[in-house]
Amino acid sequence: MTSPVSSSVQAGKRLVVKVGSSLVTNDGQGLDLDAVGQWCGQIAQLRQLGREVVLVSSGAIAEGMARLGWRRRPVEMHELQAAAAVGQMGLAQAYESAFARHGLKTAQILLTHEDMADRLRYLNARSTLLALLRLGIVPIVNENDTVATDEIKVGDNDTLGALVANLVDADALIILTDQAGLFDQDPRHNPSAKLITQAQANDASLAVMAGGAGSQIGKGGMLTKVLAAQRAAKSGASTIIASGREPDVLTRLAAGESIGTALMASQPIWSARKQWMADHLHLRGRLVLDAGAVKALAQDGKSLLPVGVREVQGMFEPGDLVACIDQEGRECARGLINYSSSDTRRIMGKPSHQIAQILGEMIESELIHRDNLVVLS
Ligand code: GLU
Numbered sequence: 001m002t003s004p005v006s007s008s009v010q011a012g013k014r015l016v017v018k019v020g021s022s023l024v025t026n027d028g029q030g031l032d033l034d035a036v037g038q039w040c041g042q043i044a045q046l047r048q049l050g051r052e053v054v055l056v057s058s059g060a061i062a063e064g065m066a067r068l069g070w071r072r073r074p075v076e077m078h079e080l081q082a083a084a085a086v087g088q089m090g091l092a093q094a095y096e097s098a099f100a101r102h103g104l105k106t107a108q109i110l111l112t113h114e115d116m117a118d119r120l121r122y123l124n125a126r127s128t129l130l131a132l133l134r135l136g137i138v139p140i141v142n143e144n145d146t147v148a149t150d151e152i153k154v155g156d157n158d159t160l161g162a163l164v165a166n167l168v169d170a171d172a173l174i175i176l177t178d179q180a181g182l183f184d185q186d187p188r189h190n191p192s193a194k195l196i197t198q199a200q201a202n203d204a205s206l207a208v209m210a211g212g213a214g215s216q217i218g219k220g221g222m223l224t225k226v227l228a229a230q231r232a233a234k235s236g237a238s239t240i241i242a243s244g245r246e247p248d249v250l251t252r253l254a255a256g257e258s259i260g261t262a263l264m265a266s267q268p269i270w271s272a273r274k275q276w277m278a279d280h281l282h283l284r285g286r287l288v289l290d291a292g293a294v295k296a297l298a299q300d301g302k303s304l305l306p307v308g309v310r311e312v313q314g315m316f317e318p319g320d321l322v323a324c325i326d327q328e329g330r331e332c333a334r335g336l337i338n339y340s341s342s343d344t345r346r347i348m349g350k351p352s353h354q355i356a357q358i359l360g361e362m363i364e365s366e367l368i369h370r371d372n373l374v375v376l377s
Helices: 004-011 033-048 060-068 077-100 113-117 119-134 157-167 205-210 222-233 249-254 272-278 291-298 341-347 352-359
Strands: 014-019 052-057 106-111 138-143 172-177 198-200 238-243 261-264 285-289 309-314 321-325 331-336 373-375
Touching (some): 014 033, 014 157, 033 249, 052 077, 060 077, 077 106, 106 119, 113 119, 119 138, 138 157, 172 222, 172 249, 222 261, 238 249, 272 331, 272 373, 291 321, 291 331, 341 352
Parallel strands (some): 014 052, 014 172, 052 138, 106 138, 198 261, 285 321
Antiparallel strands (some): 238 261
């Protein structure tokens, strides 16, 4: 059986494959070298068919815990970071030797969210990944857990997989997990739960079905996978959530077979600049807008003027990315602001012609110009 998404995997040249911690480490028992060998063998076959593959692999913390003989995931940040540093060695070695058996070279890329939030570092990460793909190398990406603190963290590798899919303009994101896919109810508690074979990535009911729970081993549950699919869809990548234990899952997907859950990207593709703004996970501040300003941004395609701002939250400088929220706290847009938080507080609620009088000069008449704004619906 084939589906439009499986055929987008079939037709797509560039794939991002994400494997979760429970899979890589056999539910936390230590690296499953057999399974790693299987996926690497399949990726080698895809490479021979002219596909480019970026692998996003979790498992550093889980493998580090196994190597350190820790049974419980530590809560202290520095212990997690230590475990990640120990485990990442094992991950890198396992992939390097498994790919070497197929004559393929690998490269390790460890990213934090900050690397993608900074425009220059984002463009740099992109060029490096694309250069590696051109050189025929398999990039293996993980979060740089050893240096990532909460503020600069992506947090889970499903999201990281989607960010990487956006970064390299992938055709599809394949999330391999220990479940068969996304079910309409939690299959661990409900035997009548049905597998969703296909849906639109932006279908709001999916997040409700996905609930919140994840495993003890990895970081992501089904919800992070659904949100990752929505994120990946913004650059036109469809997402497959499938079991990594399914034999030949990657090569079969690439041959057009329908396995697991296919979440289609059908929305218009955002420009690279808009995607970069939308991909920021941590914003410097928030502006609470009145209803008129929300409408001006969301429906009328206008810039944000100081007059429509009711409240300023956080500390930011000109050029920082801030969220625009409505009175109910929903984020309706985000953009690069022209004024600092202290100046914004002084001019909020005022017509633009008073800016020069209040601040001594007027840099711009808009707080956020339309060109620097992305509307989120
Ligand atoms: N980066 C973490 C690791 O490699 C995993 C995060 C996740 O499981 O999503 O251990």
